Amino acid sequence: MQDEPTPTELIKAVADFLRNEIAPEIKGHNAFKLRVGINALDLVTRQLALEQGSDAAEAERLKQLLGADGSLVELNRALSEKIANGEVDLQTPGLAEHLWQTTMDKLAVDQPNYASYKRELGNK
Amino acid sequence: MIEDQLGRCVASWYPGATGVTGAAKLSGGASQETWTFDIVHPNGDVGAILRRAPPGYGASPGRAAGLDAEATLMQLAHDTGLPSPRVMHVLKPEDELGRGFIMQRIEGETIARKILRDEQFTKARPLLAWQLGRVIAGIHGLPAAKLPKLREMSATTEIADLEREYRSFNWPRPVFELALRWLREHDPGPSREVTLVHGDFRHGNLIIGPDGVRAVLDWELAHFGDPMEDLGWICVNSWRFGEIDKPVGGFGTREELFAGYEEAGRSVDADRVMFWEVMGTLRWGIMCCGMMQRFRQGPDHSMERAMIGRRSSETEIDLLRLLAPRGG
Numbered sequence: 339m340q341d342e343p344t345p346t347e348l349i350k351a352v353a354d355f356l357r358n359e360i361a362p363e364i365k366g367h368n369a370f371k372l373r374v375g376i377n378a379l380d381l382v383t384r385q386l387a388l389e390q391g392s393d394a395a396e397a398e399r400l401k402q403l404l405g406a407d408g409s410l411v412e413l414n415r416a417l418s419e420k421i422a423n424g425e426v427d428l429q430t431p432g433l434a435e436h437l438w439q440t441t442m443d444k445l446a447v448d449q450p451n452y453a454s455y456k457r458e459l460g461n462k
Numbered sequence: 463m464i465e466d467q468l469g470r471c472v473a474s475w476y477p478g479a480t481g482v483t484g485a486a487k488l489s490g491g492a493s494q495e496t497w498t499f500d501i502v503h504p505n506g507d508v509g510a511i512l513r514r515a516p517p518g519y520g521a522s523p524g525r526a527a528g529l530d531a532e533a534t535l536m537q538l539a540h541d542t543g544l545p546s547p548r549v550m551h552v553l554k555p556e557d558e559l560g561r562g563f564i565m566q567r568i569e570g571e572t573i574a575r576k577i578l579r580d581e582q583f584t585k586a587r588p589l590l591a592w593q594l595g596r597v598i599a600g601i602h603g604l605p606a607a608k609l610p611k612l613r614e615m616s617a618t619t620e621i622a623d624l625e626r627e628y629r630s631f632n633w634p635r636p637v638f639e640l641a642l643r644w645l646r647e648h649d650p651g652p653s654r655e656v657t658l659v660h661g662d663f664r665h666g667n668l669i670i671g672p673d674g675v676r677a678v679l680d681w682e683l684a685h686f687g688d689p690m691e692d693l694g695w696i697c698v699n700s701w702r703f704g705e706i707d708k709p710v711g712g713f714g715t716r717e718e719l720f721a722g723y724e725e726a727g728r729s730v731d732a733d734r735v736m737f738w739e740v741m742g743t744l745r746w747g748i749m750c751c752g753m754m755q756r757f758r759q760g761p762d763h764s765m766e767r768a769m770i771g772r773r774s775s776e777t778e779i780d781l782l783r784l785l786a787p788r789g790g
Binding site: 371374375377378381411414415417418421422424427428434437438440441442444445448449452453454455457458461 | 634635636637639640642643699702704705706765766768769772773775776778779780782783785786788789
């Protein structure tokens with residue numbers, strides 16, 4: 339068992355240092371790059387917090403939809419093939435809900451400030 | 463030093479020019495660069511832009527029209543009265559600067575967030591969608607006889623292109639799969655009219671001033687095809703920068719865009735525009751995945767590329783909003 343602090347705590351401490359202490363000192367193109375870097379660290383902390391739960395739920399839905407088991411990539415590949423060859427479509431019970439939930443879970447990690455995501459959170 | 467080479471080059475065709483100053487690289491990867499600089503002249507310095515493939519880089523890859531074609535198109539647009547910089551010089555081998563061209567620098571803003579929020583654009587914003595409609599109409603109406611050789615793309619070939627690129631990533635994405643299927647099922651077939659298509663008409667490639675659009679840049683993806691493609695591309699949600707209820711670049715409505723286009727004597731097929739909006743949304747998503755791929759395979763191992771890869775999910779939610787909307 340690894341020691342503390344956790345990866346999440348360490349990344350958050352680094353991101354906060356860069357955001358609060360370093361960013362105000364940096365100008366020009368490097369300021370832009372620094373913001374991208376801080377965004378990346380924030381994304382990673384969100385993924386560490388949310389990934390396990392959303393992956394488990396996604397796998398569960400995929401097993402239901404496909405009646406098959408496998409890794410997440412294998413299940414997604416199988417679903418993709420069924421969509422491509424027309425075996426399932428938006429009329430298939432559960433497909434639209436599955437795609438929406440999976441996509442919302444991705445946005446919660448990737449870009450929770452994206453306007454379409456915020457709109458859909460409100461519409462749920 | 464590029465300033466010395468540029469100075470020698472400029473002196474060969476600009477009467478009275480004594481050199482150049484302030485050369486700075488604006489953007490670009492290894493094979494295509496954009497530089498800004500000032501031509502030093504006794505009557506006052508002149509702002510200029512160099513767009514080039516540095517020496518050693520051959521023809522541009524894949525979908526690109528090529529720098530010679532870009533220069534021809536921009537000059538033609540300028541001569542026709544469209545907002546476009548004047549092309550000052552097409553590079554020759556003896557310039558030793560690679561391939562490309564030098565154009566007049568036009569002052570204004572290209573950054574979408576500033577155009578959508580800054581006060582100096584308050585008067586321009588309500589006019590832009592209509593103005594852009596007129597400009598796109600002008601591009602589609604450029605005299606065919608004077609156009610350079612360009613590839614021709616139809617909806618069908620574009621779908622096949624996208625699918626090939628998506629499959630090359632070998633990373634299953636059910637939402638993209640759904641969009642590809644929708645596109646195949648809704649392929650409108652050959653366009654009644656094939657025209658020049660700008661191919662990348664959106665924020666970042668438009669210079670905007672307080673008075674409105676001043677220049678259309680970056681003709682790299684120009685081709686012959688369905689004119690409705692340009693109208694659909696500017697409506698893609700990725701260019702609305704948070705203003706999701708204003709489909710045209712976050713500043714206007716489709717109706718305003720279409721009105722500008724039709725007042726310039728052309729006609730709109732709204733269903734085709736919607737088809738190209740879906741195609742454009744998927745195209746941007748696949749382009750984001752391509753950035754991730756290039757980040758992973760190098761040589762450009764930058765954070766920006768890596769993070770753009772994670773923006774493909776934005777296009778997935780936008781595709782679902784278009785193809786499987788939930789009750790509001």
